[in-house]
Amino acid sequence: MRYTLRQLEVFLAVAHHENVSRAARDLNMSQSAASGALKELETQFDIKLFERAGKKLRLNELGRQLWPRAEALLGQARDLESGLQAHQELGRLKVGATLTIGNYLAVNIMARYMAEQPGAQVKLEVANTATIVDRVLAFDLDLGLIEGEINHTDLELLPWREDELVVFCAPDHPLAKQKVLSGDDLLAATWIVRETGSGTRQTFERAMHGLLPGLKLLLELEHTEAIKRAVEAGLGISCLSRVSLREAFRRGSLVPLAVPGRDFSREFYFVLHRQKYRSPGVERWLELCRQSPE
Known part of the structure; x- marks a missing residue:
């Protein structure tokens, strides 16, 4: 075999960090040793795996093709090592x-x-x-x-x-007294929602199709607990996974709101x-x- 697992480790670390010195630190190697291992791999097969872009090393087409295969091979090697060391321990x-x-x-x-x-x-x-x-x-x-x-x-x-989102508010919010919310109620409400890029936001926007441009989004927060606290404080209403709301509903610190005709399942x-x-x-x-x- 003309290559070593260590050479592949260096290749993958450089591909990840796009920098030899950071890859070397990640592998607890000197920069010269990491650079030498990468150069030796390329020299042995007369290939080039990276293109230099300023201070960064970016994978070329051949490097991108090699990346997933090297990851798979090293994954199997690590699993074998774990099995040899700990008799089939599941490992990291x-x-x-x-x-x-x-x-x-x-x-x-x-x-x-x-x-x-x-x-x-x-x-x-x-x-x-x-x-x-x-x-x-x-x-x-x-x-x-x-x-x-x-x-x-x-x-x-x-x-x-399976999961579903639930629209909810504080127990003293005006909408808490209504059994069913209409489209006009949803448009009139002030909303506190998850950030763009979250799965919850994706499902919320799908469920609110047709109303989305008119919704009043007061806050966009990354954490469900922060949203729940804001709703409890009376800043608006929100929509989160039922999984995250079970305890609050049980305590009565938040209450669910019925919104018929809209699909909150996911x-x-x-x-x-x-x-x-x-x-x-x-x-x-x-x-x-x-x-x-x-």
Whole structure:
């Protein structure tokens, strides 16, 4: 074999950071050693994998073709190493989850995963749908748990579970006394919503089709808890996942509002890179997610 796994690690680190010195720090190598490993890989096969753009090294077409195959090969190598060291220990897992899923569902799944596999290392990154998708595409995450629908040839989207958004307000809000909200009520209300790029915002905009240009959006916030606090304070009404509102509805600090004729249903999905090796740890995580209660 004319290449080494270390050379591939350097190639992938440089592809990720677009800089040899940062790649070297990431791999705990000297800059000269990292530069030498990359040069040796290119020299051995008489190829060029990067183009220089100012201080950055950007993948050329050949480098982009090699990237997913190198990621898959290294993923299998790491899984083999984990199996040799710990007799099929599930090993490290990097999971991305959107804010609703990360805050209200993923932590319990992570606890079950780590309880049945002592010593397993799980990193959970919580961000909006657009960010999680970008991280999966860049091979920074093993898989993502997302709320929004996406379409990308390099990604596999698997349905997980059903969800729905609920319009809600504070119990002393004028709309709390109404059993049903009309289109005029929705247009007259002041709204506090999730930011663009979130799956919740995507579903909200779809449900509000025809009214969206006329809605009064007072605040756009990235965190569901901040939105709930703002609504409790009487700043307006909002629309979030029922999963995130169950406890507040039980306490009575927030109340649901009926909006007939509008579809607030959606699905949660798993998103995986088609070219990334699916380790036993990933498969077990998917299984635990599917076993989780509704």
